[in-house]
Amino acid sequence: xxxxxxxxxxxxxxxxxxxxxxxxxxxxxxxxxxxxxxxxxxxxxxxxxxxxxxxxxxxxxxxxxxxxxxxxxxxxxxxxxxxxxxxxxxxxxxxxxxxxxxxxxxxxxxxxxxxxxxxxxxxxxxxxxxxxxxxxxxxxxxxxxxxxxxxxxxxxxxxxxxxxxxxxxxxxxxxxxxxxxxxxxxxxxxxxxxxxxxxxxxxxxxxxxxxxxxxxxxxxxxxxxxxxxxxxxxxxxxxxxxxxxxxxxxxxxxxxxxxxxxxxxxxxxxxxxxxxxxxxxxxxxxxxxxxxxxxxxxxxxxxxxxxxxxxxxxxxxxxxxxxxxxxxxxxxxxxxxxxxxxxxxxxxxxxxxxxxxxxxxxxxxxxxxxxxxxxxxxxxxxxxxxxxxxxxxxxxxxxxxxxxxxxxxxxxxxxxxxxxxxxxxxxxxxxxxxxxxxxxxxxxxxxxxxxxxxxxxxxxxxxxxxxxxxxxxxxxxxxxxxxxxxxxxxxxxxxxxxxxxxxxxxxxxxxxxxxxxxxxxxxxxxxxxxxxxxxxxxxxxxxxxxxxxxxxxxxxxxxxxxxxxxxxxxxxxxxxxxxxxxxxxxxxxxxxxxxxxxxxxxxxxxxxxxxxxxxxxxxxxxxxxxxxxxxxxxxxxxxxxxxxxxxxxxxxxxxxxxxxxxxxxxxxxxxxxxxxxxxxxxxxxxxxxxxxxxxxxxxxxxxxxxxxxxxxxxxxxxxxxxxxxxxxxxxxxxxxxxxxxxxxxxxxxxxxxxxxxxxxxxxxxxxxxxxxxxxxxxxxxxxxxxxxxxxxxxxxxxxxxxxxxxxxxxxxxxxxxxxxxxxxxxxxxxxxxxxxxxxxxxxxxxxxxxxxxxxxxxxxxxxxxxxxxxxxxxxxxxxxxxxxxxxxxxxxxxxxxxxxxxxxxxxx
Numbered sequence: 001x002x003x004x005x006x007x008x009x010x011x012x013x014x015x016x017x018x019x020x021x022x023x024x025x026x027x028x029x030x031x032x033x034x035x036x037x038x039x040x041x042x043x044x045x046x047x048x049x050x051x052x053x054x055x056x057x058x059x060x061x062x063x064x065x066x067x068x069x070x071x072x073x074x075x076x077x078x079x080x081x082x083x084x085x086x087x088x089x090x091x092x093x094x095x096x097x098x099x100x101x102x103x104x105x106x107x108x109x110x111x112x113x114x115x116x117x118x119x120x121x122x123x124x125x126x127x128x129x130x131x132x133x134x135x136x137x138x139x140x141x142x143x144x145x146x147x148x149x150x151x152x153x154x155x156x157x158x159x160x161x162x163x164x165x166x167x168x169x170x171x172x173x174x175x176x177x178x179x180x181x182x183x184x185x186x187x188x189x190x191x192x193x194x195x196x197x198x199x200x201x202x203x204x205x206x207x208x209x210x211x212x213x214x215x216x217x218x219x220x221x222x223x224x225x226x227x228x229x230x231x232x233x234x235x236x237x238x239x240x241x242x243x244x245x246x247x248x249x250x251x252x253x254x255x256x257x258x259x260x261x262x263x264x265x266x267x268x269x270x271x272x273x274x275x276x277x278x279x280x281x282x283x284x285x286x287x288x289x290x291x292x293x294x295x296x297x298x299x300x301x302x303x304x305x306x307x308x309x310x311x312x313x314x315x316x317x318x319x320x321x322x323x324x325x326x327x328x329x330x331x332x333x334x335x336x337x338x339x340x341x342x343x344x345x346x347x348x349x350x351x352x353x354x355x356x357x358x359x360x361x362x363x364x365x366x367x368x369x370x371x372x373x374x375x376x377x378x379x380x381x382x383x384x385x386x387x388x389x390x391x392x393x394x395x396x397x398x399x400x401x402x403x404x405x406x407x408x409x410x411x412x413x414x415x416x417x418x419x420x421x422x423x424x425x426x427x428x429x430x431x432x433x434x435x436x437x438x439x440x441x442x443x444x445x446x447x448x449x450x451x452x453x454x455x456x457x458x459x460x461x462x463x464x465x466x467x468x469x470x471x472x473x474x475x476x477x478x479x480x481x482x483x484x485x486x487x488x489x490x491x492x493x494x495x496x497x498x499x500x501x502x503x504x505x506x507x508x509x510x511x512x513x514x515x516x517x518x519x520x521x522x523x524x525x526x527x528x529x530x531x532x533x534x535x536x537x538x539x540x541x542x543x544x545x546x547x548x549x550x551x552x553x554x555x556x557x558x559x560x561x562x563x564x565x566x567x568x569x570x571x572x573x574x575x576x577x578x579x580x581x582x583x584x585x586x587x588x589x590x591x592x593x594x595x596x597x598x599x600x601x602x603x604x605x606x607x608x609x610x611x612x613x614x615x616x617x618x619x620x621x622x623x624x625x626x627x628x629x630x631x632x633x634x635x636x637x638x639x640x641x642x643x644x645x646x647x648x649x650x651x652x653x654x655x656x657x658x659x660x661x662x663x664x665x666x667x668x669x670x671x672x673x674x675x676x677x678x679x680x681x682x683x684x685x686x687x688x689x690x691x692x693x694x695x696x697x698x699x700x701x702x703x704x705x706x707x708x709x710x711x712x713x714x715x716x717x718x719x720x721x722x723x724x725x726x727x728x729x730x731x732x733x734x735x736x737x738x739x740x741x742x743x744x745x746x747x748x749x750x751x752x753x754x755x756x757x758x759x760x761x762x763x764x765x766x767x768x769x770x771x772x773x774x775x776x777x778x779x780x781x782x783x784x785x786x787x788x789x790x791x792x793x794x795x796x797x798x799x800x801x802x803x804x805x806x807x808x809x810x811x812x813x814x815x816x817x818x819x820x821x822x823x824x825x826x827x828x829x830x831x832x833x834x835x836x837x838x839x840x841x842x843x844x845x846x847x848x849x850x851x852x853x854x855x856x857x858x859x860x861x862x863x864x865x866x867x868x869x870x871x872x873x874x875x876x877x878x879x880x881x882x883x884x885x886x887x888x889x890x891x892x893x894x895x896x897x898x899x900x901x902x903x904x905x906x907x908x
Contacts, residue, residue, distance in 0.1 A: 199222075272612050330375060333375055400431060498516050688712055824861065841870075861894060
């Protein structure tokens with residue numbers, strides 16, 4: 001139901017922080033779900049009112065029992081429903097009618113097939129009543145002493161939130177957590193997610209001060225655009241770690257049966273999580289290990305590790321484990337080696353890992369660690385200790401703990417491994433108490449380093465904001481759309497090879513000259529003309545019935561004469577008539593034979609993922625592409641950095657740098673091709689799949705020898721950008737020129753690179769203006785805050801900057817932050833003090849109003865100090881309603897209700 005998708009977090013504060021609770025289906029029958037739930041709530045110590053509801057009982061768990069919702073003393077903040085499935089819609093309706101706003105429906109059996117799921121949602125809709133479930137274990141909020149579930153044990157309070165689609169996974173992890181000193185802020189079994197889904201909870205938890213990290217077990221992802229927007233918002237603020245089951249086809253089928261929903265392609269899931277800043281792990285316990293690491297250690301630009309160890313074998317094992325996990329070793333500068341020479345025995349390893357020998361004293365550990373930390377090529381450190389009879393492991397741990405606290409390692413992340421059990425246990429305990437992650441084996445330490453490395457890459461991808469047009473050239477969209485229109489008018493869903501090449505050429509992708517010939521005789525003429533400038537030609541079949549021409553012998557290579565080209569075309573016709581007489585032969589293409597011995601055959605394509613929509617694919621190409629299985633995917637839109645990451649995620653990417661006597665490929669040309677494909681995805685929702693195979697690349701450039709495009713004729717006229725994208729591209733259409741007081745400016749959406757303009761801008765804003773903008777004095781803006789202000793998702797937040805035309809000075813900023821419901825947005829303006837009273841603020845506020853109206857936002861509002869007369873005057877002139885805040889008369893709220901542009905035009 002689209003209506004339920006739009007509800008998002010409304011009324012969910014009653015789920016997050018309930019003050020009273022009712023249990024429908026509470027029971028005295030031992031072992032029943034109703035009995036276990038009310039027992040868990042009572043014994044858990046929930047301090048608010050607890051109201052059992054069951055018409056068969058007058059009292060349950062020592063409390064009065066009520067027959068129906070209407071008999072309750074007041075509307076409960078939260079209800080737990082464990083009654084038979086057919087009763088649930090009526091209970092939901094009754095709860096909504098008495099003013100209650102949320103329930104956890106533990107009951108299973110409310111399905112689409114029996115109509116009960118829809119009946120429940122329809123009963124909830126009139127009162128915006130929110131439902132967690134159905135078919136759920138329930139939820140636990142340890143800080144409220146609330147265990148509203150049928151879990152076999154309670155959980156401890158802490159800073160980790162757990163979201164799971166599987167109740168069994170919840171009980172297993174809660175059980176494990178009790179023996180491992182792990183505490184939770186919230187535990188939610190999401191169940192079938194008929195209403196409240198994982199995206200809603202991510203929105204809730206992103207701003208929850210008691211939650212420091214979010215862990216997720218997911219089997220499918222409903223409403224992927226909402227999920228991506230919520231995940232990207234949450235991951236900017238705190239670590240988000242996830243397991244997504246169904247990595248293999250058989251497991252995916254099991255997940256589909258279990259959840260009644262579609263499990264998406266695994267590579268697309270990984271790509272989506274990376275773009276959302278989420279760390280993906282494979283196992284349940286890894287969730288907690290990763291959360292601990294990420295909570296202690298921040299993301300890095302790079303993760304080159306320097307290793308210090310008192311045992312050479314342990315160091316070698318660590319290197320193997322690190323490289324297996326795609327981590328990178330630091331290459332020490334000569335000055336670092338000299339510094340280590342001065343403080344270590346002459347028998348040290350003279351490289352990375354730094355083997356400081358088995359008799360290493362605490363001082364030797366400290367000096368080696370400080371030297372490695374000071375190396376400019378070291379981003380993080382791993383320190384290992386093997387127990388020996390020559391030195392104390394505990395003393396070494398004390399030295400490392402002291403180093404970590406002292407700040408002598410320049411804030412670089414530190415991971416330790418104290419090998420052994422009885423001897424090493426105390427050392428690990430000392431390190432962990434000092435906030436230093438410590439592990440028992442090199443493999444575990446390497447795994448922790450890989451979490452940091454992968455999360456850092458995901459955080460970097462999260463901060464990328466690609467534009468709608470990633471390439472430097474101007475794409476000819478009008479020519480491309482004309483080709484799609486003509487094919488659609490012809491009743492086709494597949495472009496011919498020549499048409500497909502025309503489309504990609506319109507977007508700057510190099511293709512060989514291609515001539516379409518209707519008959520073998522025409523092939524001969526075309527080949528004769530082409531052979532005047534080419535050594536050989538290629539002839540290919542054109543058929544609306546066949547897309548993979550080589551599979552039916554529809555490609556002839558290395559043709560050195562016009563006669564040979566004609567003969568090849570005739571032979572193709574004979575093969576088709578013999579093997580598939582009903583297949584149409586619509587003609588042939590003739591193109592120069594391009595043969596480059598040192599070139600690489602690559603594949604670039606577009607694929608429709610069932611969950612995340614269009615994804616861009618890159619990898620090894622040629623006729624054996626399925627056998628090679630060397631492809632990676634990324635979510636569009638791309639920029640050069642994201643395109644580079646896509647290349648590097650394949651084996652082919654490593655080969656492209658050149659090896660032995662083979663020269664490197666032209667990486668810039670490949671990046672340009674990926675940028676072009678990204679632009680095609682953004683511009684054309686109608687493209688359902690595309691293969692450029694092979695894309696031939698050498699040191700000179702890249703050329704698409706063949707192309708295949710399947711499209712949906714009904715979507716040809718859809719406007720850009722593609723509505724199926726789960727990540728919004730940079731909204732370039734909102735760029736415009738303005739002129740105020742004779743000065744020309746450009747007003748445009750903010751870009752990540754604008755972070756460099758902030759310091760000079762803020763230096764020219766007075767403290768008084770800063771106070772008026774932020775409602776309190778502010779002098780310091782941390783780098784991370786500035787990055788978050790300039791690196792936006794564009795799905796729920798937009799900022800416009802005003803910059804002098806031809807210059808790089810920031811004149812003003814207007815910001816619009818929409819609530820996750822996408823109903824109300826808060827705006828704010830700041831104009832440089834020396835440029836005020838010129839009209840820049842008016843331009844910014846009008847731009848925000850126009851953007852909000854087109855984006856379907858119902859109301860924009862801003863909070864301002866009552867003394868901010870200039871802003872209040874401008875708001876009144878633009879039709880805003882001004883109200884003083886009841887709780888704080890010094891604050892005013894300016895609000896403007898918006899009518900969608902389409903409705904406004906209709907009413908006119």
